[in-house]
Amino acid sequence: MATAQSHAQWSSRMGFVLAATGSAVGLGNIWKFPYMVGQSGGAAFVLVYLACIALIGVPILVSEWLLGRRGQKNPINTMAQIAHQHGHHRSWALVGAIGVLGAFLILSFYSVIGGWALAYMRDAIFGSFSGLDKTAIGTAFETFLAQPGELLAWHSLFMLLTIGVVAMGVAGGLERGSKLMMPALGLILIVLVGYGATTGGFGDAAAYLFNPDWTKLDGKVLLAALGHAFFTLSLGMGVMMAYGSYLGEDVNLLRAARTVVIMDTTFALCAGMAIFPIVFANGLDPAAGPGLVFVTLPLAFGNITGGLLLGSLFFLLLTFAALTSSISLLEPVVELLEERTPLNRIGATVVAGLTIWALGIAALLSFNLWSEVKFAGLNVFDLLDYVTSKFMLPLAGLGAIVFVAWKLKQDDVQRELQLGSGGFALWTLLARYVAPIGVLFVFWNNL
Numbered sequence: 001m002a003t004a005q006s007h008a009q010w011s012s013r014m015g016f017v018l019a020a021t022g023s024a025v026g027l028g029n030i031w032k033f034p035y036m037v038g039q040s041g042g043a044a045f046v047l048v049y050l051a052c053i054a055l056i057g058v059p060i061l062v063s064e065w066l067l068g069r070r071g072q073k074n075p076i077n078t079m080a081q082i083a084h085q086h087g088h089h090r091s092w093a094l095v096g097a098i099g100v101l102g103a104f105l106i107l108s109f110y111s112v113i114g115g116w117a118l119a120y121m122r123d124a125i126f127g128s129f130s131g132l133d134k135t136a137i138g139t140a141f142e143t144f145l146a147q148p149g150e151l152l153a154w155h156s157l158f159m160l161l162t163i164g165v166v167a168m169g170v171a172g173g174l175e176r177g178s179k180l181m182m183p184a185l186g187l188i189l190i191v192l193v194g195y196g197a198t199t200g201g202f203g204d205a206a207a208y209l210f211n212p213d214w215t216k217l218d219g220k221v222l223l224a225a226l227g228h229a230f231f232t233l234s235l236g237m238g239v240m241m242a243y244g245s246y247l248g249e250d251v252n253l254l255r256a257a258r259t260v261v262i263m264d265t266t267f268a269l270c271a272g273m274a275i276f277p278i279v280f281a282n283g284l285d286p287a288a289g290p291g292l293v294f295v296t297l298p299l300a301f302g303n304i305t306g307g308l309l310l311g312s313l314f315f316l317l318l319t320f321a322a323l324t325s326s327i328s329l330l331e332p333v334v335e336l337l338e339e340r341t342p343l344n345r346i347g348a349t350v351v352a353g354l355t356i357w358a359l360g361i362a363a364l365l366s367f368n369l370w371s372e373v374k375f376a377g378l379n380v381f382d383l384l385d386y387v388t389s390k391f392m393l394p395l396a397g398l399g400a401i402v403f404v405a406w407k408l409k410q411d412d413v414q415r416e417l418q419l420g421s422g423g424f425a426l427w428t429l430l431a432r433y434v435a436p437i438g439v440l441f442v443f444w445n446n447l
């Protein structure tokens with residue numbers, strides 16, 4: 001049974017593209033991107049991030065799908081098997097192993113933020129933001145973070161939802177969920193950008209996001225931009241490899257990648273153009289950190305007509321965007337357990353989910369009881385984010401693309417990508433040189 005299920009397939013091309021978009025578009029776009037822009041000082045970060053997406057992200061995304069589709073297994077076995085078939089060392093399986101471990105680590109803190117989105121949905125529905133000023137909204141957020149019990153309850157609920165969807169399987173769970181909610185979230189975001197245009201901070205926000213001050217660019221910012229390009233496209237963690245393993249031969253990978261990347265980037269930039277006008281119009285601190293979205297948008301919701309409805313919908317859809325990503329993070333872990341242990345799909349989902357949930361508790365305590373527990377100056381939450389985004393994601397992604405570009409028969413790759421000779425030459429340039437060297441350069445810069 002287990003094998004039959006893990007060789008499941010997406011029900012359609014469209015279903016796959018939506019699920020992959022659902023994985024890519026998530027808290028990374030709406031919660032993480034704006035606060036990283038703020039912490040990194042604005043447009044220089046944004047432009048480097050966009051370059052990383054185009055030159056490094058796209059080729060790696062395509063490589064991961066290609067590997068997954070050929071292997072049809074969990075990321076570790078996929079890598080081991082393809083390496084073996086091509087006469088390469090089995091240690092390439094390490095790329096898959098870093099991936100599964102990383103997905104496990106990311107989901108633990110991702111679910112905590114997913115819980116914040118749920119909690120804010122409740123607040124929005126009860127009209128808790130109405131009439132509040134920026135100080136009151138900031139205080140409410142701090143009070144919320146100071147209560148471990150609250151955070152735990154919402155983190156648990158979010159994890160429960162994730163487990164529920166993943167247990168339902170590939171087409172039924174992962175795919176169906178993405179179809180309706182993603183377009184709705186896009187619409188609300190556009191409305192919020194419209195609100196941003198009325199605040200008086202719109203011009204400042206646009207300049208902040210797109211007019212670079214290159215003196216702000218240093219090794220740290222480069223690494224942050226690279227790491228976030230991986231995070232936002234769900235790269236390096238076996239997620240896209242796992243999604244590729246459910247993929248049929250007929251799908252054109254480059255075209256699918258184009259759709260996913262355009263959608264993902266649009267969501268991130270729209271989130272920026274919704275949030276920063278509010279930041280500048282109200283004199284808030286752009287470098288406020290992970291709370292940025294939670295202390296800016298409620299200001300808008302509390303002060304505009306229809307804010308109650310808009311706010312409730314926004315946090316509902318944010319939760320949904322988070323869920324379509326969190327399910328993708330659980331998937332490679334579940335796929336591995338399903339194929340390598342006697343557990344069936346539901347058992348594997350529950351075991352993986354509960355373990356991740358437990359690690360998430362350490363992450364959420366970083367905001368209160370354990371705020372002083374630090375490793376190398378980082379609390380547990382920041383440490384999980386740092387190690388995964390800045391090291392594991394880029395390294396595993398690097399492994400995937402080096403393998404595809406240097407270790408596979410290139411004629412087959414060209415046929416699989418359906419490229420003519422010109423297109424394939426460009427692909428080769430990016431996949432063999434630009435992307436790997438880019439990743440290595442950024443690492444080297446940081447040492």
Ligand code: TRP
Nearest residue numbers: 024026027028231232234237325
């Ligand atoms: N890309 C998602 C976001 O932006 C998060 C995510 C889902 C992810 N799957 C991933 C990040 C795999 C890294 C690796 O919210």
